[in-house]
Structure formats: structure tokens, C-alpha cells
Amino acid sequence: LTTPTSATPDSDGFLQCLLGNIPSGLIYTQGASNFTDVLASSVHNPRVYTGDMVRPLCIVTATDASHVQAAVRCGRAHGVRVRVRSGGHDYEGLSYRSLQQGDVFGVVDLAGIRAITVGSDAVWPLAPTAWVESGATLGELYYTVAKNNSEVAFPAGICPTIGVGGHFSGGGIGMLMRKFGLSIDNILDAKLVNADGDLVDRAAMGEDLFWAIRGGGGGNFGIVVSWKVSLVKVPSTVTAFNIVRTVDQGAIDVLTRWQEVGPTLPFDINMRVIIMGQQVTFQSLYLGKCSDVVPMLSNLFPELGMTGGDCLEMTWLQSVVFFNSWNPNAPVESLLSRGTSLSTFTKNKSDYVRRAIAKDDWNKIFPWFAMDGAGMIILEPHGGFIDTIPASATPYPHRSGVLYNIQYITFWPWGNDGSAATSWINNFYDFMGQYVCKNPRVAYVNYRDLDIGVNTVVNDVTTFDGGKVWGEKYFAGNFRRLAAVKAAVDPTDFFRSEQSIPPLVQ
Ligand code: FDA
Structure with a gap:
């Protein structure tokens, strides 16, 4: 089947086609009483669920690959695009909403395909x-x-x-x-x-x-x-720890030094940093025992002042629970909980740093965490094995020479209009521009951010030049190859969203 997606979608034909090929109990149309529940079932950010959301015509809760195939074939035949959702965590909700008014599309939800x-x-x-x-x-x-x-x-x-x-x-x-x-x-x-x-x-x-x-x-x-x-x-016993330092306790000195140490530590240790308020948490996983990591860090990172009392020895699986819940005793079965979280609105952005930020500059950065609407940042050190992989080996280009990724996160509850939090993250991101990778300023595609650019569509196909604006930020030199692959495998631009790879039409 190669009928191109037309500019005028045939919604009825699409739905009839789905009903002819997929059990009707797996198809939820907008009029169905439980449509909203199914739509919300894996939403994790009410910011992209409420407001300007253009909702799908229907959701197919596939339980077999053949349902996915049928949805794509019906979409192609009747000019209705299909978006796919797995866990629903997209920061901009692109797996289940569209920003284009009048857009007609279906969603294939894969929560039922999870063996x-x-x-x-x-x-x-x-x-x-x-x-x-x-x-x-x-x-x-x-x-x-x-x-x-x-x-x-x-x-x-x-x-x-x-x-x-x-x-x-x-x-x-x-x-x-x-x-x-x-x-x-x-x-x-x-x-x-x-x-x-x-x-x-x-x-x-x-x-x-x-x-x-x-x-x-x-x-x-x-x-x-x-x-x-x-x-x-991994070893049967690993060591997890959170070491917290406030600005008054010299956190800025330790953080400044961490930028050099974190990305160059032995591969067996990962030490990420969470900054919120005037407090810095050095959150770490060491693939080994406490008795080995304490002398290692006293030697390589004495400024941190780690002691045996900081260590929590556990299995790797328990460490996963710990890093998520901050509770070393939470049951590992909690990892099996799925579901929504519609209580907190969030906005996220990202950067990469290749040159350590000077202590004087951190002194200028920290007042931002005391402002109205302030959120937090998470620094993920690179180096180690990541560094050994060429930038073109996968589309993720942020490899050799990257010290760390910065994720900016701001949040607000229901009843708050989010204006203070939104202004904070936008202004702080602008301010940070002087310290991070630029020309172009880069970002991580899994921390999706529509502020860095959205597609332009001409004659029903996304333009390469429009996509380049955001695409080179996520993928640097790999963007062009991605667009060439797109042209080869999806020249009619069927899988399209506000930030989908455009086909590079020669
Ligand atoms: P979702 O279903 O929303 O899909 C995301 C995108 O992928 C959409 O464009 C969707 O269409 C597409 N897609 C989904 N399934 C697909 C499929 N089967 N085939 C093709 N395309 C598909 N990231 C990270 O690297 N490290 C981290 O620690 C975290 N932490 C984190 C915490 C929280 C609370 C959130 C909300 C997000 C993160 N992330 C993250 C970011 C996360 O990796 C990113 O949002 C993923 O794309 C989410 O995948 P889901 O399947 O859940 O999202």
C-alpha cells in the first residue's frame, strides 16, 4: 500500500478501516465515554494536556504488532496521520497532542505491548x-x-x-x-x-x-x-550516596571542582549534581563497595569530603529505586507502577557544557535559585564510555569533550498560572547562554523543547531548512543524515509532528 497521505483527511474512512482490521474494543473515538481516561492514562505533564491541545480523532490501544500495522495502513490510505505513544513522558506531549489547529490524527498507544x-x-x-x-x-x-x-x-x-x-x-x-x-x-x-x-x-x-x-x-x-x-x-553490591552541601558550607567550591572531576572519574562511578535553592546534591552510583569508593574519592575528589558514613550498599536494582524515590528501603516492586501524574505542571530545557564554568560565574548563577518561580537544574556528567563512541556512530552527537548536560526544570501546581516559573526558566536559560555550548546552542532530544524551533510545512511536506533550526541543536552534524534517511523511508512525511525530522528532498 503506497497511497500518499492527502491534505484532506478522510476521518470516517480511517475509522471504518480501523474497525475492519482491529478489534473494536481497542479503538476509542472522541465520543466514547472513556476516551478522556484513555488519553490521560500515561500523561505526565498537565501543561501539555490542558490548554491548546488538539486531541486525536481516536486512540488505538494496540495489543499486537498487527494492530500497529493496520493503523498505519489505514492512516496512509485515508490521509490521517498517526502518532505513537509508549510511556507518554514526552516533555511537549507530542505523542498524543498536536499544536496545529484542525489537525486530524490518530494515536497508537503501545502500553498494551510490553512483554x-x-x-x-x-x-x-x-x-x-x-x-x-x-x-x-x-x-x-x-x-x-x-x-x-x-x-x-x-x-x-x-x-x-x-x-x-x-x-x-x-x-x-x-x-x-x-x-x-x-x-x-x-x-x-x-x-x-x-x-x-x-x-x-x-x-x-x-x-x-x-x-x-x-x-x-x-x-x-x-x-x-x-x-x-x-x-x-554489574557487581552484586553497589554503593549509592547523596552528599548535600549548602552554599554556606562551600558548595560552590565543590561544584566548581566537580566539573573537572565528574567527567574524568573512573568509569565505575557516576556522580550527577542536583541544584535547588542554595543547596547542591552530589548523587552517585559506584559499581563496587564502600571500602573502595571512599579512598578513591578521598584521593581524586577530596573537596567533596566523602566518608564511609555516606555509603549505602545495596543491589543495583535497589539503587534504581533509591535514585527515583530517595528512599533506600522502598520496595523494588514499586518499579512496576505505571500510571499518570497530573498534579504538577512542568517545563524543561537543556544545554551541554564543554568548558567548566568559573567559580565567579557560579556565584552569579546561584542567586537565580532564590528568585520567585525558581526551579532546579540537574547536571549529568559525560566522559567515561560515552566519550569513546564517535559522534556520528549514533544520532546522539554529544560525545567526546562534553563535560556535562544541564537539564533545567521548573514546576508549578494547579491553581497557579505558572507565569513566575515560566519567566524564571526562560530568563535563566537566556542568562546561561554565555556559559554553555553555542553556535549552535545544543540540546538533548529526549528533553524535548519546542522553544528551540518547530517545523514549517510547505506543500504538505516539512521543510529541511525549517527543521534545521531545531534539528542541528539536537543532532549537530547528524541532522542531515537523519533527514536523508527520512526521505528514503518516509518521503511523504507520514510520521509528522512539530519536531519530526523533515525529509531531505534532493
Ligand atoms: P512518549 O510516549 O511521550 O514518546 C516520546 C516521543 O517518542 C514521541 O515523539 C513519540 O511519538 C515517540 N515514540 C514513542 N514510542 C515510540 C515508538 N515505539 N516508536 C517510535 N517513536 C515512539 N530521559 C533520559 O534520557 N534520562 C532520564 O533520566 C529521564 N528522566 C525523565 C523523567 C521524567 C519525569 C520525564 C517526564 C522524562 C524523563 N526523561 C529522561 C525524558 C524521556 O526519556 C523522554 O521524554 C522519552 O522520550 C519518553 O519516552 P516515552 O515513551 O515515555 O514517551
Whole structure:
């Protein structure tokens, strides 16, 4: 089936086509009484759920790859675009909303496609593998691979409710990344429904498309149904710790030094930094015992003043719970909770730093955390294994020479109009421009931010020049190759959103 998506969508034809190919109980149209519940079922940010949201014509809660194929084929045949949602954590809600008034589109929700199958064939030093379906959450993945073997893990993000589908599509940074890289550095194969509705694996899709789906951003090239990952080996006991220093206790000196130390520490340690108010938390995972990490840090980072009393020894799986909940005793079963969080509005932005910020400049930065509407920032150190991978090996270009990623987060509750928080993050981001990577200023695609640019569509196709504005910020020199892959696999721009990769039409 190759009928191009037309400019005038045939909504009725699309719905009839779905009903002819997918069990009706899996299709929720706008008029259905439980449509709103299904739409909200994995929403994590009311900012992008309320307000200007253009809602989907229908949601298909697929339980089998054939439903995904049918949705894409029906969409192609009747001129209705399809967006895909796995865990619903997109910071701008692009998996379930459109910003274009009048847009007619369907959503394929993959929460019902979430099996995780761990291979039993391999033993160390040959890494075991697992197939994980896109609708699984990171928490389900972590729990399944590590519950019965405390020496098996997978490198991915901190929040356990994130969906595998979107997360792997954009990169996947987390506590194991200095040792093992991002999630995308550990993916061996994938099964994807392409723009023709065919289900293809790595061999059938070809290496260009397989390269693009590992970090080139979600919702661009097709719908990935499942991923084959290489699991990693961790010690049965790891050490986790949070060391908190206030500005009055000299936090700025320690932070200034951390910028040099954090990215150059041995690969076995990841020390991220959370700054909120006048307080800095050095949050760390060491792949080994307390008795080894204390002397190591006294030698390499004496300014931190770590002692044995800071150590919490536990399994890697327990450390995942700890970093999410800050409670070392929370049950590992909590990783299996899915669901929504509609209580807090958030806005996020990101930067990368390649030259350490001077102490005098941190002194100018800290007053921002005492302002009205102030949020927080998280600094994720790079270096380690990430540095060893060439910038073009995957679409994630922020490799050698990057000291750390900055994520800016601001939040506000219901009843507050968010104006103070929004002004704070916008003004602070502008202020930080002088200290971070620029020309162009770069960003992490999984911390999606529509402020850095949105697509322009001409003659029903997204323009390359419009996409370049935001695309080179996320992907640097890899953007052009992503656009060339898009032109090869989806020339009619079926998988389109406000920040989808445009086809590079020669
Ligand atoms: P969602 O379902 O919203 O999808 C995100 C994007 O991917 C959309 O464009 C969607 O269309 C597309 N997509 C989804 N499934 C797809 C599929 N199967 N095939 C193709 N495209 C697909 N990141 C990080 O690296 N490290 C971290 O520690 C964190 N922490 C974190 C905490 C919290 C609370 C949030 C809200 C987010 C993060 N993130 C993060 C960012 C997160 O990695 C990012 O938002 C992911 O894209 C979310 O994936 P989901 O599947 O949950 O989102």
C-alpha cells in the first residue's frame, strides 16, 4: 500500500478501516465515554494536556504488532496521520497532542505491548540479551532483568515510568552511562512498523534506518514495536550516596571542582549534581563497595569530603529505586507502577557544557535559585564510555569533550498560572547562554523543547531548512543524515509532528 497521505483527511474512512482490521474494543473515538481516561492514562505533564491541545480523532490501544500495522495502513490510505505513544513522558506531549489547529490524527498507544523476554542462552562474559517491547516501562525492564540476578542490569534513565519506546528513540541517559553508555549504545536489533505498514527487523530495514531509530528522536521513521538489547554486568553490591552541601558550607567550591572531576572519574562511578535553592546534591552510583569508593574519592575528589558514613550498599536494582524515590528501603516492586501524574505542571530545557564554568560565574548563577518561580537544574556528567563512541556512530552527537548536560526544570501546581516559573526558566536559560555550548546552542532530544524551533510545512511536506533550526541543536552534524534517511523511508512525511525530522528532498 503506497497511497500518499492527502491534505484532506478522510476521518470516517480511517475509522471504518480501523474497525475492519482491529478489534473494536481497542479503538476509542472522541465520543466514547472513556476516551478522556484513555488519553490521560500515561500523561505526565498537565501543561501539555490542558490548554491548546488538539486531541486525536481516536486512540488505538494496540495489543499486537498487527494492530500497529493496520493503523498505519489505514492512516496512509485515508490521509490521517498517526502518532505513537509508549510511556507518554514526552516533555511537549507530542505523542498524543498536536499544536496545529484542525489537525486530524490518530494515536497508537503501545502500553498494551510490553512483554520483556530475557534470553537464557548466554552466560558471562558473553552478554545476555533481552527483547523488550516498546510499551514496557524502564521500571518493568529493570525489575525483569535484575530481580532474579543481581548482577544483570541495563543502562537507561532514572524515572521508572518512562516508556522504552520514546526513551530508546531519543538516547537514554542515566546512572550507568559512564560505564556502559546510553541505552542506544546497547541496542542490537529492533522490529519496526514502517510508513508502508510493513513490520521489519534490522536486516530488513537496513543499517541507515537502524542507525536513525537509535537516538534520532521518536515519532519520525516508523513505530518501533520491540528492541533487542544487550544486558550489562554489574557487581552484586553497589554503593549509592547523596552528599548535600549548602552554599554556606562551600558548595560552590565543590561544584566548581566537580566539573573537572565528574567527567574524568573512573568509569565505575557516576556522580550527577542536583541544584535547588542554595543547596547542591552530589548523587552517585559506584559499581563496587564502600571500602573502595571512599579512598578513591578521598584521593581524586577530596573537596567533596566523602566518608564511609555516606555509603549505602545495596543491589543495583535497589539503587534504581533509591535514585527515583530517595528512599533506600522502598520496595523494588514499586518499579512496576505505571500510571499518570497530573498534579504538577512542568517545563524543561537543556544545554551541554564543554568548558567548566568559573567559580565567579557560579556565584552569579546561584542567586537565580532564590528568585520567585525558581526551579532546579540537574547536571549529568559525560566522559567515561560515552566519550569513546564517535559522534556520528549514533544520532546522539554529544560525545567526546562534553563535560556535562544541564537539564533545567521548573514546576508549578494547579491553581497557579505558572507565569513566575515560566519567566524564571526562560530568563535563566537566556542568562546561561554565555556559559554553555553555542553556535549552535545544543540540546538533548529526549528533553524535548519546542522553544528551540518547530517545523514549517510547505506543500504538505516539512521543510529541511525549517527543521534545521531545531534539528542541528539536537543532532549537530547528524541532522542531515537523519533527514536523508527520512526521505528514503518516509518521503511523504507520514510520521509528522512539530519536531519530526523533515525529509531531505534532493
Ligand atoms: P512518549 O510516549 O511521550 O514518546 C516520546 C516521543 O517518542 C514521541 O515523539 C513519540 O511519538 C515517540 N515514540 C514513542 N514510542 C515510540 C515508538 N515505539 N516508536 C517510535 N517513536 C515512539 N530521559 C533520559 O534520557 N534520562 C532520564 O533520566 C529521564 N528522566 C525523565 C523523567 C521524567 C519525569 C520525564 C517526564 C522524562 C524523563 N526523561 C529522561 C525524558 C524521556 O526519556 C523522554 O521524554 C522519552 O522520550 C519518553 O519516552 P516515552 O515513551 O515515555 O514517551
